[in-house]
């Protein structure tokens with residue numbers, strides 16, 4: 001019997017900046033940006049991904065709401081039904097109607113589907129919150145590996161306790177993201193209190209995420225799968241090793257150039273990013289690094305990327321939903337508590 005193809009994890013940004021909510025803390029800032037999503041490029045990139053000699057675990061970064069885009073939903077359905085795809089996941093605010101969500105699930109292969117359903121409880125009514133939980137239950141019953149996402153605002157610990165208990169009882173993972181930025185003029189995540197830090201690991205789901213996202217552990221020099229078994233794909237097909245490569249810290253030359261001409265550093269930044277890029281999936285052969293390499297960055301602040309860290313594969317099972325990992329030494333306990341959890345086949 002031939003060896004199974006290796007697994008390539010792909011984080012893919014789509015720039016579909018259109019949403020049904022207007023959260024004031026929206027990092028996609030969709031109300032200020034034009035919709036740059038192009039259905040033709042999206043379809044062409046899917047074709048190119050499926051032609052690669054890998055099994056795929058894909059996470060779409062929609063940058064808006066997927067249930068407003070029939071094209072993206074169709075792309076997910078197509079990916080989920082392809083034999084080379086082990087998993088395809090995305091985030092949603094889960095404000096679409098029960099009927100719309102149900103019709104989408106009818107078309108997709110739910111056993112390969114992952115959904116990060118972010119609960120924006122400060123932006124919706126309590127009736128809408130109950131509608132959110134009703135759809136979560138419906139999706140969970142279909143076998144989708146979903147999780148509920150939440151932002152760990154420093155004044156929301158009581159809510160997080162309630163939501164985690166409620167979701168645990170439903171067998172659904174609850175995964176908070178750390179709060180980033182100023183809250184009452186104090187910078188977070190640095191300002192979390194010792195008591196909050198004690199509770200945060202359980203809200204962030206995995207100790208690894210707590211260390212990387214809250215404690216801001218420095219990954220520099222540690223082996224990482226980025227560029228080897230993990231890539232970050234732009235909406236135009238550009239391939240980077242990971243998302244941290246989009247925002248490289250400025251060099252001394254850039255800082256000096258900025259005093260002379262404001263456009264130069266931006267141009268220098270683009271040149272540096274292009275130099276480190278692994279090409280474009282639409283036009284180039286995929287040539288990945290032969291082995292995990294040392295991380296060149298001093299922080300790794302995205303939950304999707306933090307799972308590319310080489311050590312994660314030793315401690316945790318990776319799954320068909322890129323964001324969801326779980327400890328190998330407590331696998332039976334996790335799988336009993338969250339019934340849709342299972343490890344990727346032949347993860348390696």
Ligand code: SF4
Nearest residue numbers: 019021022023026093
């Ligand atoms: S639901 Fe998400 S994309 Fe939409 S406004 Fe809120 S944070 Fe932004």
Ligand code: SF4
Nearest residue numbers: 219224226242295300
């Ligand atoms: S550890 Fe994080 S920042 Fe470093 S290369 Fe890997 S994914 Fe990128």
